[in-house]
Amino acid sequence: xxxxxxxxLVGKNFQQLAINFIPHYTTLVNKAGGIIASENLDRIQAxxxxxxxxxxxxxxxxxxVAAENAPLDVAVIGESGTGKSSFxxxxxxxxxxxxxxxxxxxxxxxxxxxxxxxxxxxxVTFWDLPGTGTPNFHPHExxxxxxxxTYDFFIIISSSRFSLxxxxxxxxxxxxxxxxxxxRTKVDNDLYNExxxxxxxxxxERVLQQIRDNCLANLSNIGxxxxxxxxVSNFDLDDFDFPRLEETLLKELxxxxxxxxxxxxxxxxxxxxxxxxxxxxxxxxxDALKSSALSFIPFMAxxxxxxxxxxxxxxxxxxxxxxxxxxxxxxxAEKLDMSVEEIKSFTKSLDFWLLVKDDSIAEKxxxxxxxxxxxxxxxxxxIFQFFKIYFLHLKFINTVADDAKILLHKTLExxxxxx
Ligand SMILES: Nc1nc2c(ncn2[C@@H]2O[C@H](COP(=O)(O)OP(=O)(O)O)[C@@H](O)[C@H]2O)c(=O)[nH]1
Ligand SMILES: [Mg+2]
Numbered sequence: 317x318x319x320x321x322x323x324x325l326v327g328k329n330f331q332q333l334a335i336n337f338i339p340h341y342t343t344l345v346n347k348a349g350g351i352i353a354s355e356n357l358d359r360i361q362a363x364x365x366x367x368x369x370x371x372x373x374x375x376x377x378x379x380x381v382a383a384e385n386a387p388l389d390v391a392v393i394g395e396s397g398t399g400k401s402s403f404x405x406x407x408x409x410x411x412x413x414x415x416x417x418x419x420x421x422x423x424x425x426x427x428x429x430x431x432x433x434x435x436x437x438x439x440v441t442f443w444d445l446p447g448t449g450t451p452n453f454h455p456h457e458x459x460x461x462x463x464x465x466t467y468d469f470f471i472i473i474s475s476s477r478f479s480l481x482x483x484x485x486x487x488x489x490x491x492x493x494x495x496x497x498x499x500r501t502k503v504d505n506d507l508y509n510e511x512x513x514x515x516x517x518x519x520x521e522r523v524l525q526q527i528r529d530n531c532l533a534n535l536s537n538i539g540x541x542x543x544x545x546x547x548v549s550n551f552d553l554d555d556f557d558f559p560r561l562e563e564t565l566l567k568e569l570x571x572x573x574x575x576x577x578x579x580x581x582x583x584x585x586x587x588x589x590x591x592x593x594x595x596x597x598x599x600x601x602x603d604a605l606k607s608s609a610l611s612f613i614p615f616m617a618x619x620x621x622x623x624x625x626x627x628x629x630x631x632x633x634x635x636x637x638x639x640x641x642x643x644x645x646x647x648x649a650e651k652l653d654m655s656v657e658e659i660k661s662f663t664k665s666l667d668f669w670l671l672v673k674d675d676s677i678a679e680k681x682x683x684x685x686x687x688x689x690x691x692x693x694x695x696x697x698x699i700f701q702f703f704k705i706y707f708l709h710l711k712f713i714n715t716v717a718d719d720a721k722i723l724l725h726k727t728l729e730x731x732x733x734x735x
Pocket of ligand 1: 394395396399401402419502504548549
């Protein structure tokens, strides 16, 4: 039961709700931060204090709209051959052969920047920026040429040592007040080569630490103090530092851009699945709070009845965000040499009716209604409907996220057996 939501619907003590609001919100959101900026949290708190519920609903709506429509432009810089295109494809959740993927292994001849839109989130663009290769490199001119101000952050990629030009660029990016991250690709190759050449003494963690130390020494030698370095393999995003990179970016992005970034993360790591789950749960809570706030205002219809097609649409949307829509499941089945029926046998979210018929949802909703009625009397069916939808959506998101994790586990297991 959500105590805050019940107390809110009872609507007797807004002073106390105002005090409880921010601490409760903090327990709900992702550890890297939630969708609502702190100034808006303060505004909601102030509106609650004065029982201005229309304002509460408006600020939540405003924050959700801003979060869903925020554009995100990511600049990826590095010499040809370092794995820029592969990195961009991986972030866009595209395999090499897929339509629209950035061509891999093609030597760049152009000095132009190339945009790659995210296939599912058109507001998100990855920019493949030309390498900085020439000896007479001028970071100022380069940043002007690529229109540096338009990017949210920069990723500087190398598959070996970072160059002096990379350091100059980092320095200039810092001066203009933007964030940059160093990504060292192809660490899978390094591990493979080390193991081949020193099979007796090979230790994976030690090799990774050496690469990390080398990168740090190399960057501090060329004048970048305390750089943020992430070791990745574009072939295996779940491994090495990629999950930590996702978390760092999420934490350091402006609040209104976090949601869109969490959405775009490919379902290739347990961390990203958990991040998405947290964001959707937050959103469900905010939507419910907004609806409840509006319910206090006469003549404003807010609780949608329990409409099955509408609920199914909602489930389908969650499935699509977690790569469990019909097309993606077909793709996974093909990749794993299984039938779609087999996939359905170990997942739970693909059967809408099974989820809706779950009795525990009505039970939970009933408990909230009892709590409400103990204060207000009566048995308002709208409150019951409201909580039923609220718990059903939480059930949808939890089941879809659990299934995404099960499928990821299966995929990793099967692929590692094939290797
Ligand atoms: N082993 C390994 N190879 C990679 C990795 N990233 C890219 N490659 C390979 O490196 C080559 C160049 O990659 P590409 O993405 O085209 O680099 P770009 O020129 O910087 O865009 C291709 O053959 C890729 O398959 C990686 O993390 N590990
Ligand atoms: Mg390329």
